[in-house]
Amino acid sequence: MVREIFRQLPQENVVYFGDTGRFPYGTRSPDAIRHFSLQAANFLLEQKVKLIVVACNTASAQALGFLEKKVETSILGVILPGAKKAVASSRNRRIGIIGTEATVASGSYPEAIAQLDSQVKVFSYPCPLFVALAEEGYLKKKASFLIAQDYLSPLKKLQVDTLILGCTHFPLLKPIIQKVMGPKVTLTDAAESVAGETKELLAQLGLLNQAGAGGKHKFFVSDFPEKFKRLSRSFLRCQLDSVQKIEINRY
């Protein structure tokens, strides 16, 4: 997601925060997810950001409304952009959603889709092990394929023609998910559309940086900067020079 933002908005300075000390969010309670998300937002506001992108499906699903009430700066989540893309892609109006337990439990995707097109039938399934499989680089193994079959067979039977990959980790498992779902099902994720919507929103607000390029990128985490640097190669597909650790409980 952030890579797509760098690509589409090369002129913008980006401050990235990854809550590596309390990750993963997908199995936590709504209260914890809201509390953690607000701390992250407070840290970013201290960095004087002009817009916050909640680039995590779980945090967007469980905490976006809460953050909008607490924070005055504009906030963009990934649920609505993801829902729009899926509705635009679906022809048979049957859309599947996979995500963490917390994302599925929130009902945010079905709600967003119903607002866009009330005729769409939506089917949501949690795939909690996908997060760990992606983290551990189990991207193309038989074990991952068998787990994908367990999780996705019900969705396949329901004949969805579009499947929302509703977790930032899931696109790493795309080859396996596509293999289980078959070639006719379109897999959508929010990365591209979120970058586009970020650009649009900044333009609307008159906040778009007019320079052509040269944006600076700063990375912060709540734990283990060395490990984040190492993992960023597969997740962000870029080499990071500097990652700083912050004390998130100060926020």
Next chain:
Amino acid sequence: MVREIFRQLPQENVVYFGDTGRFPYGTRSPDAIRHFSLQAANFLLEQKVKLIVVACNTASAQALGFLEKKVETSILGVILPGAKKAVASSRNRRIGIIGTEATVASGSYPEAIAQLDSQVKVFSYPCPLFVALAEEGYLKKKASFLIAQDYLSPLKKLQVDTLILGCTHFPLLKPIIQKVMGPKVTLTDAAESVAGETKELLAQLGLLNQAGAGGKHKFFVSDFPEKFKRLSRSFLRCQLDSVQKIEINRY
């Protein structure tokens, strides 16, 4: 582990704290594990406990020495009891250890074993996906078996005759681990011996409760008490009446 403590020490009042808001520890940095463990110890001390059992391998491996310096109350970890049991079990003096990344990185098990018997050859491997598989109830599935094969084949080739299940979650995967390692390898975990050592240490310190039974058990977590109650059926194999949420960052 706590179930075994209840069984062997029915007269003792037990206060249990599970850091469900920041779990799992096994992928975090040594600094974070120490900081989280000290907060947990401070909470337990506020509850006026007479002894602290660090019933998590990762926290024992990375934070025990640190806690002993910070806290005056007696502390028992799981590494030494686990190492003793394995050394007593091994005949060919080749012992394998599986655990989280943080447990393996700490070198605590090999160190403890070397102190007990410097002739033992020790081989440690991290099995990070086992934690998620156990959490998600993937206990006897083919996918779990394949992942166990990936992780354990090197250990099998090294002809260990004893394998330490160095993470509280791993005993749930015992059938699969045994199947991969073969019937001749003894799988040891610290649960029983820790309960025994707890009893012994309390006796030594003159702190053993002399009543025959009637100990009360209190459960606290840092997030999602309802989910903990639900999961406790498979992990603690008991039905909990009351689980309270606490704000661990106050400690």
